Amino acid sequence: MAAVLGLIIGVIIGIFVKPDIPIVLQPYLPIMVVAALDALLGAARAYFERSFSDKVFVISFISNVLTATLLVLLGNQLGVGSQLQTAVIVVLGIRIFSNVSAIRRFIFKG
Amino acid sequence: MGDKKNRNILSSMHIQHAQDRENDRTDTGSFPIVRQRPKKMGGGLVSRLMTSLLIVLLCALLGFGYAIQLNNKTSTYETMSEEELTRLISETSTQVQNLQQRKTELTGQLNSLKAAANKQQEAQRIAKENEDTSGILSGRLPAVGKGVIITISQGSKERIDAATMFQLLEELRNAGVEVMALNHVRVVTSTYITETRKSLECDGQILKPPYRVKAIGDPQNLQNAVNIAGGVGSRFKVKFGAKVTVTPSESVDISETRDAEQYQYAKTVE
DSSP states (O other): OHHHHHHHHHHHHHHHHOOOOOTTTTTTHHHHHHHHHHHHHHHHHHHHTTOOOHHHHHHHHHHHHHHHHHHHHHHHHHTOHHHHHHHHHHHHHHHHHHHHHHHHHHHHHO | OHHHHHHHHHHHHHHHHHHHHHHTOOOOSSSOOOOOOOOOOOOOHHHHHHHHHHHHHHHHHHHHHHHHHHHOOSOOSTTSOHHHHHHHHHHHHHHHHHHHHHHHHHHHHHHHHHHHHHHHHHHHHHHHHHHHHHHHHTTOSOEEEEEEEEEEOOOSSSOOOHHHHHHHHHHHHHTTOOEEEETTEEEOTTOOEEEOSSSEEETTEEEOSSEEEEEESOHHHHHHHHHSTTSHHHHIIIIIOOOEEEEEEEEEEEOOOOOOOOOSSOOOOO
């Protein structure tokens, strides 16, 4: 419930405020969003598995975002930024899909 | 003996059962396992409130990032690598070149079309001019301008003959007449004058005296051509006893026209 509420609040603020993203952050923001989305879906899956833990969610959210950002940063420094970005997106995408399929099974099984 | 056999069978059944259990396991590792609900963390209402606030904050951050990323349409170039940017630049410059070439082509086309239009306009103007001049020349169009009106009364001594009348026309022509009419007949290049038993005939029309020649040209020249001493005017007076009057006019209106000739053999050179 808190998560949905937070999402709605965030989107509304984002739509109305329309801030300029600092240029340093621009390449990382999409990755951060996808990583956070993955964390959120993992939390949703854990909720359905009845193993949801606030602490785990918060930690996984932050660590996901940080890891993804650092990975892309590293890739940029090594000159393989776009490839590594693609790799991170692919991995996160796969995770998101598996989480979604697990959630779907929980919803439609019972 | 029998006891031992029974025990053997029992143990092999146990083994079999264990193997069956192992084989019938549905847990393949790829499906999620519902675990037991973890034991409630210790802590009171305050810490639970804090964690849900934190969740709200994080999700708000996520939504915020998503929303501003949606709005951020300006620059995707920052995220591109060097090769991509180079490729983009070369593609763009190729496109620019192509467009430039196309522009040059189209400009050339436009210019040629403009020139053609001008040429056509010029040709049309010349054609109109030609039509006017040839229309006046061939007698298809009425004409007006300054000139003279010559009136020749019937001869008192003898009938005016065709040769003298023709001489008058020739004299006028030499004096630079542009358009002429004899009575109601427009005089053109093919005009002829003959005599019938009673009177003159011009282009198939009977001419009745007094004869009236309307001529457009320089009035002074035309007047001189008729009135010159020993000229055609005095011939009319002396030989035929006719009265010749030449009146210059600022506006001689020759409304007599004739139909355009239909040539049977002559064709224009293409």
